[in-house]
Amino acid sequence: MLTRPRRPVATSAGVRVMMIEQGGRGGVADYTADLVAALAERGVGVEVATARDHEVDYPASTAVHPVFTYVRRRSWALTVARRMQLIRAVNGLAYLAGVARLLPAARRTRLVHLQSGEFPPLLAVASVLVRLAGARIVLTPHNTFDRGQSWARSHAVCQRLAARVVVHTSADIPRLTRAGRERAVVIPHGDYGSLAARATPGDRATVRHELGIPRDATVALVFGQLRLDKGIEDILAALPLLPELHVIVAGADAGAGGMVRCAQAEVGSGDRLHLIEGHQSWDAAAGWFAAADVSLFAYRIASQSGVLLLSYAFETPVIVYPTGGLPDAVDDGVTGWVTARPEVPALVDALLSAVEIGADGCAARGRAGAEMARARFGWSTIAEATAGTYREAACH
Secondary structure, eight states: OOOOOSSSOOOSSOEEEEEEOOSOHHHHHHHHHHHHHHHHHHHOOOOEETEEEEEEEETTTTTEEEEEOOSSSSSSSHHHHHHTTOOHHHHHHHHHHHHHHHHHHHHHEEEEEEESSSHHHHHHHHHHHHHTTTTTEEEOOOOOOSSSSOHHHHHHHHHHHHHHHHHHHSGGGGGGHHHHHHHHOOOOOOOHHHHHHOOOOOOOOHHHHTOOOTTTTTEEESSSOOOOOGGGHHHHHHGGGGGTTEEEEEEOBBBOOOHHHHHHHHHHGGGEEEESSSOHHHHHHHHHHOOOOOEOOOOOOOOOOHHHHHHTTOOOEEEEOOOOTGGGHHHHHHEEEOSSSSHHHHHHHHHHHHHHHHHHHHHHHHHHHHHHHHHHHHHHHHHHHHHHHHHHHHOO
């Protein structure tokens, strides 16, 4: 059942905004929660539609509509759906049913902010339904590229129907459709200091001892979903060339976990590769970042990275490939390293530099990264730009 707004708050443009973030967990959900909180502080009226089992909190003044019911927890329904290979179909229908239930609220607010989902064709259908309900759309794709199959037609529909398309870096704009480029607004991804603040601080020595890592070793961290496009293959290729280096890989397997497990069997370097599979709690994440000297982003393709900003929040410097918008978030030589090329030899050079400056040098860059993120990517600035985009979209 849809909940009514707890307190009617209007934007300066005299409209309310319906924010649709259907997942309820993960990076996009965390981003949405921080954005909604910052908008609420500015007096912007936002209602949120999310999953029934969402794992993020919203301000008390925000009406939350938990309309998306998915099959994903351990249950008989999940078992049956897996056996019949119906999980995507069942959850897709659940998503569309949730959107249909939101249409009266969309008609009332007349402005809907769509946070992108995992399956572009469903987002395209949702965009059509929202526009038929008479509401204007602000779209945030988060990633402006497809992993695997191309969904160009779905992206074209979504961007054509949107009044504004929010991207996080200027590097994203060329990957949009012509209509998307005409409607594009660059608003950076916000700082993740609030997420780091939720965690119990990790103890560097304790975590290293538990993993069998020497106190004086240089440690690099790969955190988040283990996907092939994150360049894990390059990181594994660099490890044997750096005997001083240990690598922690922590996250849920999304296609690259098997590669890491095979690398652990390598004689001479496998004992310096530490794999922690599965969803990571914030307390666990704090431990991995505390144990690390640097966080790695050897991405083959990228827009921007929430994990990069999370690294800064935990005062960990970063090494990034010069890919997409990643270099925009790094002050090379101050908050981390931007490799000369997106190749293994350049990655090795950056890691050697981290080894040479040692734990104290890396820690100094990590502190600089945290300061830069607060100054450049603070949520108050992000909220101000987003509120301006709402005003533009409402008049589009």
